[in-house]
Every structure is written in C-alpha cells, then in structure tokens.
Amino acid sequence: MARIVVVTSGKGGVGKTTTSASFSAGLAMRGHKTVVIDFDVGLRNLDLIMGCERRVVYDFVNVIQGEATLNQALIRDKQLENLFILPASQTRDKDALTKEGVEKVLNDLADMEFEYIICDSPAGIETGALMASYFADDALVVTNPEVSSVRDSDRILGILAAKSRRAERGEEPIKEYLLLTRYSPKRVADGEMLSLQDIEDILRIKLVGVIPESEAVLQASNQGVPAIHLRDTDVAAAYQDVIARYLGEDRPLRFTEYEKPGLFKRLFGGK
Amino acid sequence: MSKKTPPRKSRLALDFKSATLYAIRVVLHEADTQSLIDALAQRMHDAGAFFENEPVVVDASLIQGDVDWPALIDALRAHDLHPVGVVAEGAQQEAAIAAGLPAVDLGGAPVRPASSPVPEHDVPAAAVIPEKNPPNAAAPADAGSAATQTGDAPVAGTTPAADNAPAASVAPAAPPADMPPAIAPAAMIVNRPLRSGQRVYARDTDLIIIGMVSRGAEVIADGNVHVYGPLRGKAMAGARGDTHARIFTTELDPELVAIAGVYRVIETRLEPEVHNRPAIISLNGESLQFESLGK
Numbered sequence: 397m398a399r400i401v402v403v404t405s406g407k408g409g410v411g412k413t414t415t416s417a418s419f420s421a422g423l424a425m426r427g428h429k430t431v432v433i434d435f436d437v438g439l440r441n442l443d444l445i446m447g448c449e450r451r452v453v454y455d456f457v458n459v460i461q462g463e464a465t466l467n468q469a470l471i472r473d474k475q476l477e478n479l480f481i482l483p484a485s486q487t488r489d490k491d492a493l494t495k496e497g498v499e500k501v502l503n504d505l506a507d508m509e510f511e512y513i514i515c516d517s518p519a520g521i522e523t524g525a526l527m528a529s530y531f532a533d534d535a536l537v538v539t540n541p542e543v544s545s546v547r548d549s550d551r552i553l554g555i556l557a558a559k560s561r562r563a564e565r566g567e568e569p570i571k572e573y574l575l576l577t578r579y580s581p582k583r584v585a586d587g588e589m590l591s592l593q594d595i596e597d598i599l600r601i602k603l604v605g606v607i608p609e610s611e612a613v614l615q616a617s618n619q620g621v622p623a624i625h626l627r628d629t630d631v632a633a634a635y636q637d638v639i640a641r642y643l644g645e646d647r648p649l650r651f652t653e654y655e656k657p658g659l660f661k662r663l664f665g666g667k
Numbered sequence: 668m669s670k671k672t673p674p675r676k677s678r679l680a681l682d683f684k685s686a687t688l689y690a691i692r693v694v695l696h697e698a699d700t701q702s703l704i705d706a707l708a709q710r711m712h713d714a715g716a717f718f719e720n721e722p723v724v725v726d727a728s729l730i731q732g733d734v735d736w737p738a739l740i741d742a743l744r745a746h747d748l749h750p751v752g753v754v755a756e757g758a759q760q761e762a763a764i765a766a767g768l769p770a771v772d773l774g775g776a777p778v779r780p781a782s783s784p785v786p787e788h789d790v791p792a793a794a795v796i797p798e799k800n801p802p803n804a805a806a807p808a809d810a811g812s813a814a815t816q817t818g819d820a821p822v823a824g825t826t827p828a829a830d831n832a833p834a835a836s837v838a839p840a841a842p843p844a845d846m847p848p849a850i851a852p853a854a855m856i857v858n859r860p861l862r863s864g865q866r867v868y869a870r871d872t873d874l875i876i877i878g879m880v881s882r883g884a885e886v887i888a889d890g891n892v893h894v895y896g897p898l899r900g901k902a903m904a905g906a907r908g909d910t911h912a913r914i915f916t917t918e919l920d921p922e923l924v925a926i927a928g929v930y931r932v933i934e935t936r937l938e939p940e941v942h943n944r945p946a947i948i949s950l951n952g953e954s955l956q957f958e959s960l961g962k
Contacts, residue, residue, distance in 0.1 A: 547863055550881050554862030
C-alpha cells in the first residue's frame with residue numbers, strides 16, 4: 397500500500413517544491429519506487445526544479461479528465477530510475493481537480509506499486525492545497541523561522557487535523573512532521589530569527605529536520621537538479637538526514653548551532 | 668363484554684405531571700430501634716430547625732436486623748420529619764412497607780447530558796464592551812482570594828445525606844439570579860491542541876481544553892473556560908452574559924480575553940506574576956481582574 401506524503405506549509409515561498417524534489421529523490425535513492433505530483437495547477441514549478449520541463453507532454457489534469465493515461469503522463473527521472481514525476485497543468489485552473497479524480501489517480505499509482513506518493517502542495521488553504529492534503533497519510537509542514545510562516549503553518553496544521561479524509565473517517569490522524577527550512581543559526585544567535593526551540597514550542601509537532609539557508613538551493617534549481625544531488629553541500633546532507641529520520645533512523649541535528657568564525661575568517665571573508 | 672369506559676367529562680378533574688422532590692436521606696447504621704431514636708433526637712437537636720418539615724427517605728440498605736418501623740416512623744414525625752419512602756431489601760423492605768412506607772428507588776447520580784458541538788452560526792455575537800480603564804500596570808490581586816469559589820446552584824435530583832454537616836447548603840449566599848438551577852450539560856472537554864483559525868464554543872456550560880490554544884484560535888463558553896496548556900489565542904467566558912464566569916489557564920499569554928462581553932486586548936506584556944504562569948481572570952464590576960494561581 398503506497399504511503400501518501402503531502403509537503404505543505406500554508407505560506408508561500410518557504411521551500412515546499414524544493415523539499416518535494418529532494419525528499420522524493422532521497423527516497424528513490426534508497427531504492428523505494430517514488431512518484432512526486434505537482435498540485436499547483438496553473439503555476440507549475442516542480443518540473444523546472446526536477447529538470448524535466450522539456451519532457452512534459454501530458455499532465456495531472458489530463459489524466460484526471462481521461463485525456464491521457466498515467467503511463468503517458470508520468471515522466472521518469474533521468475538520474476534515478478525509481479523516481480517519477482507527474483507534472484501539473486499550466487493552462488487549466490484548480491477547478492479541474494476533483495476529489496474523485498484525484499482519488500482515482502492515487503489509487504492507480506498505488507496499483508503501479510509505488511511505495512511513496514509525494515504531493516507537492518501549492519501555497520494557501522484553498523482547493524489546490526486542500527486537495528493535496530486530503531488523502532495524505534503523512535505531512536511535512538515546511539516552515540521558515542519567521543513569524544508569518546509559523547502562524548501559517550499552525551493554520552495548516554489545524555486544517556490537516558480537521559479536513560483530511562482521515563479526520564472525516566475518524567481514522568488515525570495524519571502524522572505531522574515539522575521541517576524547518578532556510579535556517580540561519582547566526583541570525584538566530586543575533587536574535588533576528590525565531591529559534592528552533594521557539595518554533596517547536598509554538599507548533600508542538602515532531603521535528604524531522606532543519607535545512608540551513610544556502611546558496612546551493614538556487615544553484616540546484618538553476619541546474620534543474622534536486623538539491624540533494626549536490627553532494628558536498630550542507631543542504632544535501634540535511635535532506636539526507638531528513639530522509640533517514642522519516643524512515644525511522646536516529647540522526648543528531650546538524651546545521652543548527654552557530655559557531656563564531658575565527659578572527660582570520662571574519663577578516664578575510666566567510667559569513 | 669367490554670369494559671364500560673367511564674363517561675368523558677368536558678374537562679378532567681385532575682392531571683398527572685412530573686415533579687422533582689428534594690428529600691433528606693436518613694441513613695441507618697444500626698438496627699437497634701432505641702439507638703436510632705436516640706441518635707435522631709441528638710441530630711435534630713444539633714441541627715436545630717434545619718431539617719424540620721423536610722420529606723425524608725429512610726435508607727436501611729446498610730443494616731441487617733429488625734427495625735421497629737412504626738416506632739421509627741413515629742419518632743421521625745415527632746421531629747416534624749415526613750417519611751415518604753424507604754430504601755431497603757427483602758424482609759426489611761416488606762416490614763417497612765407493612766408499616767406504611769413505600770419502597771423508593773433513588774437511582775444513581777444524575778447523568779448530565781453530554782454537550783454537543785454547536786454549529787458556527789449559533790456562536791453568540793456577544794455585545795462586546797471594551798473594558799473601562801484597563802490598567803497599564805495593574806497590581807495583581809491577592810493570590811489567596813483566587814482559591815475561594817462561589818458555590819454552584821444545586822443540581823436537581825441529589826439527596827443530601829442527613830449525616831453530612833449542613834455546611835455548604837446553609838450558606839445564605841443564594842445562587843446568582845441569572846443561573847437557573849437546572850441540570851447543566853456536562854462541561855465540554857476538548858483533548859487536543861487548538862490551532863490558529865479554529866474555534867470552539869461550549870453552549871450553556873464550561874469549556875475545558877487539554878492542550879494549547881494557539882495564536883489565532885478562539886475558545887468560547889457560556890460558562891467558564893479552562894485551558895490546561897498555554898493560552899495564546901482568544902478566550903471568552905460568560906459569552907451570553909454570565910458575569911460570574913472565569914477564565915483559568917496554566918500558562919497565560921492570550922491575545923484577547925473577555926468575560927460577559929467585557930474584553931481586553933493584550934497589547935503590552937502582562938505583569939510578570941501572571942505572564943506565562945497559571946492564572947485566573949475574573950470580572951470585577953466592569954474591569955477584568957488577573958490573579959496568579961501561585962507556582
């Protein structure tokens with residue numbers, strides 16, 4: 397039975413698509429057959445981040461409306477044979493997404509023996525976001541250490557608890573994981589940013605990882621490669637930790653402590 | 668031959684309706700009639716006029732042995748107590764019935780009807796009155812006064828046992844006029860955190876939240892509001908005008924608090940005695956009072 401994971405946040409621009417790309421790539425690297433679906437109808441980005449924008453023929457809405465089969469629409473990732481992408485439509489709008497349509501696609505993907513289905517949610521709390529979260533088993537709530545992001549994450553947590561299929565059926569609730577992104581330990585130490593502990597106290601859900609603020613993310617999206625592939629970067633290492641913790645392994649938190657650079661580093665460069 | 672039905676009159680001479688009776692339950696601990704009569708005399712002497720003219724149910728369920736029921740009934744009547752029934756079993760019950768006491772069933776504790784969630788549109792839009800003269804740096808009231816609570820209205824159906832000291836009920840403080848002495852629905856208990864944008868309303872009763880109330884969440888009750896966790900959102904007690912309602916929390920850090928429509932937005936940090944501490948908020952006249960609940 398496929399595990400459906402929604403990557404959501406409420407707030408826009410915090411790193412959902414970046415995370416969806418790296419999270420699904422990371423699972424595929426570990427040998428799990430994984431598909432990542434872009435739910436942002438009309439504003440598709442996932443294909444750019446995954447580097448497959450020139451190979452999009454059919455999309456999610458085409459499949460829902462029966463204009464194409466899943467096999468025609470799914471794009472296989474060039475680097476990982478276990479990883480598939482279902483892009484969003486760029487020309488339609490969110491009304492094309494129906495609960496029955498989405499449910500059928502998810503069931504068909506499960507029948508194709510996918511182990512993980514990652515749903516990249518759009519920002520906001522309207523149809524696209526609700527549709528992406530409705531069928532989820534797990535939720536990665538992506539949050540920046542900044543007040544409006546934290547409040548929006550709190551809001552989306554309330555919605556996950558109340559408006560999901562699991563909630564409506566009285567089943568075990570969606571498992572919620574907090575993923576902090578764009579974390580800068582220096583700015584936390586300077587008091588400019590909320591700390592990890594502050595955010596945990598406000599949101600009170602299990603922390604699955606902290607992704608540091610890094611130029612590597614921009615490089616990765618420019619190259620059309622999920623950040624987790626940039627081996628020597630802190631971001632890639634942090635995402636690997638996230639996969640490990642999600643799969644049940646114990647990893648100590650990295651990239652959360654600020655070390656004041658030595659005198660020379662401060663004089664001659666370095667942040 | 669069918670039974671002849673009595674002729675119908677245009678209006679019935681009497682009617683059956685339901686009633687609830689408060690009664691004293693006299694619990695017998697011994698079967699020896701003389702001891703009972705003496706103990707009765709002692710109790711009535713100590714209690715003064717308190718129990719006079721009360722209807723009484725004799726509870727013989729704890730004793731074995733023969734009670735001289737006619738003598739006991741006479742003794743009760745001599746003290747102006749009116750025996751209306753007996754709780755007993757077997758031979759005990761039969762003897763009491765033979766003496767003229769009907770068997771009664773007192774039943775268990777009254778079951779409070781469960782409170783069910785109220786649809787959004789029923790949440791009362793209380794006439795909000797901003798607090799007059801909200802203090803900028805209020806001195807917190809004495810923590811000791813937080814401990815005493817006014818008694819609640821009596822719940823119909825309970826029978827106070829005669830061997831309880833008549834302390835609480837005798838107090839001259841009558842229940843407040845705006846609280847009907849009916850069975851209130853059981854307090855609504857919410858056993859999960861409330862997130863931004865969520866709102867819970869407990870109609871006609873208290874609201875108890877076990878968990879945090881995030882910024883942007885709202886907890887509303889016609890009665891009291893209790894939050895066992897950080898209260899960071901909006902809390903409104905006495906939503907339909909009960910000025911005696913209070914807000915209790917283990918960690919006070921709200922956006923807004925209101926009691927019976929009198930509200931205060933918490934813009935500046937509260938006093939250190941109550942900020943992020945266990946606290947009670949109550950309405951004192953037309954201003955809100957914040958008291959620390961101690962460590």
